[in-house]
Amino acid sequence: MRLGVxxxxxxxxxxxxxxxxxxxxPLPAATHKSVLRLMRYILEDGSISAEGETAIVEAIRAxxxxxxxxxxxxxxxxxxxxxxxxxxxxxxxxxxxxxTGVELQVLSGxxxxxxxxxxxxxxxxxxxxxxxxxxxxxxxxxxxxGADEYPDTAVSLPLGAGRSTIGFLHYDPPxxxxxxxxxxxxxATLAEAVGRFSGRGPEHVIGTSxxxxxxxxxxxxxxxxxxxxxxxxxxRSELADWVPRLAQLPADARTALPGITADRTFQIVAGGVVLxxxxxxLDVAELEVCPWALREGIILRxxxxxx
Numbered sequence: 001m002r003l004g005v006x007x008x009x010x011x012x013x014x015x016x017x018x019x020x021x022x023x024x025x026p027l028p029a030a031t032h033k034s035v036l037r038l039m040r041y042i043l044e045d046g047s048i049s050a051e052g053e054t055a056i057v058e059a060i061r062a063x064x065x066x067x068x069x070x071x072x073x074x075x076x077x078x079x080x081x082x083x084x085x086x087x088x089x090x091x092x093x094x095x096x097x098x099x100t101g102v103e104l105q106v107l108s109g110x111x112x113x114x115x116x117x118x119x120x121x122x123x124x125x126x127x128x129x130x131x132x133x134x135x136x137x138x139x140x141x142x143x144x145x146g147a148d149e150y151p152d153t154a155v156s157l158p159l160g161a162g163r164s165t166i167g168f169l170h171y172d173p174p175x176x177x178x179x180x181x182x183x184x185x186x187x188a189t190l191a192e193a194v195g196r197f198s199g200r201g202p203e204h205v206i207g208t209s210x211x212x213x214x215x216x217x218x219x220x221x222x223x224x225x226x227x228x229x230x231x232x233x234x235x236r237s238e239l240a241d242w243v244p245r246l247a248q249l250p251a252d253a254r255t256a257l258p259g260i261t262a263d264r265t266f267q268i269v270a271g272g273v274v275l276x277x278x279x280x281x282l283d284v285a286e287l288e289v290c291p292w293a294l295r296e297g298i299i300l301r302x303x304x305x306x307x
Contacts, residue, residue: 004072005295008079010138015063022307032066034059035263038082039162046087078105081139109156113142115297117151123292130203136211138162161271186277205287211271216289217259232289236279243272
């Protein structure tokens with residue numbers, strides 16, 4: 001069957017079309033993405049502005065049209081932190097339903113962590129042992145750990161790359177004082193959560209999301225994996241070297257670097273700061289990058305229920 005998963009996130013509204021059936025690996029067939037950076041539209045009262053609301057509706061309408069043209073059998077639409085936390089989120093959901101026919105499922109932060117963990121487990125396999133997951137979105141950072149298909153511990157923290165950029169890095173490029181303020185904020189926020197992950201045994205550390213994949217393309221390395229495949233790795237020491245260099249460049253110059261795309265260039269520095277602090281707080285020296293994340297987790301859960 002052909003499925004479309006519609007991800008209404010804090011940075012992009014992304015439709016992924018896959019061909020899939022229970023027990024099989026989902027195969028990408030088409031993709032459509034609108035870059036909105038919704039954090040720009042958050043007003044002082046916590047609501048999304050009228051301009052942002054209209055942009056969301058138009059992007060969803062465009063994604064639905066692509067899905068229909070691709071002949072999808074089922075649309076799996078969901079929203080994450082931007083709409084979840086907006087004070088006018090319920091009104092936006094009603095407008096989306098009325099004007100596009102799409103009924104968005106709003107995921108909690110723990111839902112995001114659990115479903116991303118499922119995708120990472122399926123990609124990595126049981127031989128990977130106990131997993132520790134780090135996932136940086138536009139609005140939140142998810143951390144999860146466990147030895148099964150769903151994590152034993154999962155937390156969501158307001159340390160997304162877009163949120164951190166809007167909240168702390170007000171200049172382009174940011175000042176040293178702004179970077180220090182973001183680092184201190186990330187450390188304080190992480191300190192309240194990492195205790196839930198204490199006493200962990202040996203584990204395989206995985207990073208996922210476009211921000212982490214971009215940083216790995218820029219600063220990471222590769223190693224041989226099973227069957228001659230390549231594994232993408234990112235070390236904390238490499239982040240410590242690259243993030244200050246990225247921060248010295250204006251956003252429009254960062255796209256000349258490997259892995260830094262136009263839709264991430266404004267928030268890649270904040271993402272790097274948050275990831276480095278998360279790895280430091282959890283005593284992680286190196287992580288492996290997984291190409292599957294939340295969208296794949298949504299698809300896998302749906303297929304499991306069919307089965």
